[in-house]
Amino acid sequence: MIELRISGYGGQGVILCGMTIGRAAALFEDQYSSLSQSFGPEARGSACSAQVIIDKSQILYPYLTGSDILVAMSQEAFRKFSPELRPNGMLVYESELVKPEGLPPTVKAFGIPATRIAEEGLGRSLFLNVIMVGFISAVTGVVKQDNARKAVSQSVPEHTIEKNLKAFDLGYEYGKKHFA
């Protein structure tokens, strides 16, 4: 079983990021996945997270009991959720928005300037979340590249598929180039 938390602030596409990874596992790999969202009454700008559990068998307990993989797209999210990261877990973070501090040395950390890549490569910062999906697939292997790409196509509006797949590829390639 892998427990994964995607976190950031509302408006970054945190839930869609979790939805895409969960969909890749549940629909295109021989696995079960369960996504739950936690959100407050606030919308944009507040801390927001998606919890994804991936397992070979039916998922029973619906919430995370800790995280094997923590994806942090804001410093606030990192501060809030890094204590639940397991000592042998992985941190995936937006390297220009998050400064990881105080982590056990056994945690593997993978940073990507996803917002800048989105702006420079695609002209809009909102592709950050799908860049993260590509990067997560490359560095953690939690879902395979092909399956994650298929899930991206099913998770975004039809007229944006091409750009989102490009975003995915940018994230994936960055991961393979810097952390292979």
Next chain:
Amino acid sequence: MKADPKGVMTGTHYLDGDHAACEGALAAGCRYVAGYPITPSTEVVERFAGRIPCVGGIFMQMEDEIASSIAIQGAVWAGAKAMTVTSGPGFSLMMEHIGLAIMTEVPCVFINVQRGGPSTGLPTLPAQSDMMQARWGSHGDYEVIALCPNSPQECFDLMITAFNMSERFRTPVMVMMDECVGHMTERVVIPKAEEIEIVPRKYTKKTPAEYKAYLPNDNLVPEMAEMGKGYNFHITGLTHDEKGYPAMNEESQKKLVSRLINKIQNYKKEIILIEKDGLDNADVAVLSYGITSRVAEKAIIDAKAKGIKVGKARLKTVWPFADEFILELSKKVKAIVVPELNAGQVVREVERAAKGNCEVISVPHLGGGVHRPEVILDAIVKGAQGGKR
């Protein structure tokens, strides 16, 4: 009758319980929803409002839940299959019209995606604390049907069951979800339309002159008449005779209310759905429903690993209550453990039905989250050690 393909989104999807429930309603033939959106049920009507222009039907956003719960009944009389969707605070407002639907025998579906209460409570967090309200919330004596799904897949499946039962028994059916199941996204397989069995509305073949609106068939359920085909009859929440006219006396009251109760009580075998596993030779049974059943399953696995003989009984139908099943179970086991996200509601029914034959252990949780499996495990261990047998 098979489902209308227009409403069936055949395929494998990644959906949350709210969206899956909406798809279940569409597949079941629901073509009218009136609602006053409320967290955590909003996604059900949001999806319905988005899908219905393509499927063909109506979504009406009403001024409140009172209006929503009566608008759907008008739609049913006009020929539609209809539902409304809410959470605790709205469910409270709908109680009067749930009573009207029971009294006037209107087939319709009420979804309650339960959140913590009382009052506005915990809008974004789960509870199962409206279970007794579903059973007793409206005034007077009656029976209801209430179903409890524990996954997005089952939200889809049980919505079809709910609509089918509402038509079969001519009564409102409650689908008692919870925030956790409603907002949990998982794989949902929607079959082909020709694989989905639908109970159509039973319209009378009698002539307008012969037809009596509340004359029951052998199964105690009266036939409906198609509007606009020349049938004239009266519908009232007052105690009524077979023609539907007020008949306010002791005899009519006994005849009508006992029929409303018996048309459900006499067919409990058809209505009560229970998932059972490992109950033969079990020392302890865990009885649960909705999201709690999944956490209970984890506790059962852990208890078995400790060598405890424990089985599961999961109520997919909570109302009418499975009295006979609980009585038989109580004669076989030392204890029945009942975890639920409330202060102990359905456990009272278990205690009543078990008639003191075994220990009944309540594992309450006031909502806002779910039980830790260890808490249920502790109760299982206690049940296996103690008990009356």
